Amino acid sequence: MKERLLQNGRLLPALEAALADRYELHPLWREADPQAFLAAHGADFAGYIASARLGADAGMLAALPNLRVVSIVGVGLDAVDLGAARARGIAVGYTPQVLDDCVADTALLLLLDVARRGSEADRFVRRGAWAGGAAFALGTRASGKRVGILGLGRIGRAIARRCAGFDMEIRYHNRRPLADVPYGYAASALELARWAEFLVVAAAGGPASRHLVSAEILDALGPRGFLVNIARGSVVDEQALAAALAQGRLAGAGLDVYAHEPQVPEALLRLDNTVLLPHISSATHETRQAMADLALANLQAFFDTGAVRVAAW
16 A cells, blocks of 8 residues: 655656655645645645755644654755654655755856846846946956855855865855865854855754844945855845845845745845845756655655655754
């Protein structure tokens, strides 16, 4: 008999097809009243799968009293109540590493775009300003500059390797220095921001890092500094960021993540010195397929052996 699996939110079509082939799959997103459905049928499911954005919060876990495994398609676990899952003995699998390169590529895309004003220049050409004889403003060189990486995990290291290719001087801040990297260590996020010309946020999300990039950090980065965020929107104080950009206390920002996705603060939308992407850092055919394959492998491994292939702890 096939295991019953609850799917929260849409996933890659090929993954949905593979899940439907292997399991008795129920798409919660098709229910007109998901809460009523969970109240009536939540006890039927042994497995659960969702994107990292939707995760599995305390309410969802409580609604699934016989849940044994969670498979998250993504690397961020801040939307998963790991404490509740661990307390109940629920295995949690996720998909790290397979998306590192594409996320790091996106960080460099944002860094170069906001510094050289690429998206702004595109808008300038499309509205006819260049053909009309207007001059476009100068950008900022990225090569050879100082880049601070806030969070030197797998993705942070991939970003650092790419920055090294642009002859950038690299420093980082973690909770503790790392022995196996050649980059300079800053003892605090504030120290890193004071030193850097570009600050790239690659820190994990969650309550511990909420608004880690505060008004104080932005002011330390300064009017010639640039912020890039490919981590989680919650890590940056968006209100403080919008004010710093509007008031010229920060040169620019490149963002792929926001605190309340898909909503982007109107104050950021109005600014030309921002590059705003719709959370696409892992959105390539190759990476999304690799994530889907690993999410599926986590489920299959659990139901075959009792352990996911890549566990959250």
